Amino acid sequence: MARLSDEIEEFIKAMLNESRESQLQIVRNELANYFSCAPSQINYVLTTRFTTNKGYYIESKRGGGGCIIIRRLEVRNDDSFMESINEKIGDSITYNSAYQVINGLFEAQMITKTEADMLRVVLNDRTLIAANDNRNRLRADILKSVIMIILNKE
Incomplete structure (x- = not known):
């Protein structure tokens, strides 16, 4: 069985792939509830699996329940x-x-x-x-x- 971190990563990537945009907005607490884990587990996945080196940019917004925006960076061959x-x-x-x-x-x-x-x-x-x-x-x-x-x- 895959580790929880792997499952969360794959879930987020699938959501990004299904999205018509190059970004995804998630609510950390909702995702933690979905996976029955602590919100810090979501933070761990985001900070280790969705880095700029791997082609992602993470932005955290506070207030109104707070959300996290994950952007897929466009890599250009120039x-x-x-x-x-x-x-x-x-x-x-x-x-x-x-x-x-x-x-x-x-x-x-x-x-x-x-x-x-x-x-x-x-x-x-x-x-x-x-x-x-x-x-x-x-x-x-x-x-x-x-x-x-x-x-x-x-």
Whole structure:
């Protein structure tokens, strides 16, 4: 059986996919009641599963019962997008951060599952073990280069 966090994530994503708009408005307490959990569980899912790295923007509104707006970010395949990716990656990146970038590109359908899987293998710590202290720097260089090739940028 899936963990509650996974169920909540899938439920929210399904609601977003069914919506004709790129955003969804939910009431945290109502969602918590639906899943018979604490509102903090909803917060946990929103802060860990719906991040900007994964292509989402969360806005919280107070008053009138309060609501949360989840926006799906539009990822564009242009120079400004590549600049933001290069800035996000920087000169050095940990595996966990690279993993989030890869997942964000996959969820935005900019890379295939196979490409995402290959990047995860190429960039993991075991593969880059010989790089020692330069592992994160090498990982950043590889990630930026491969993303540029996949997205046909030079």
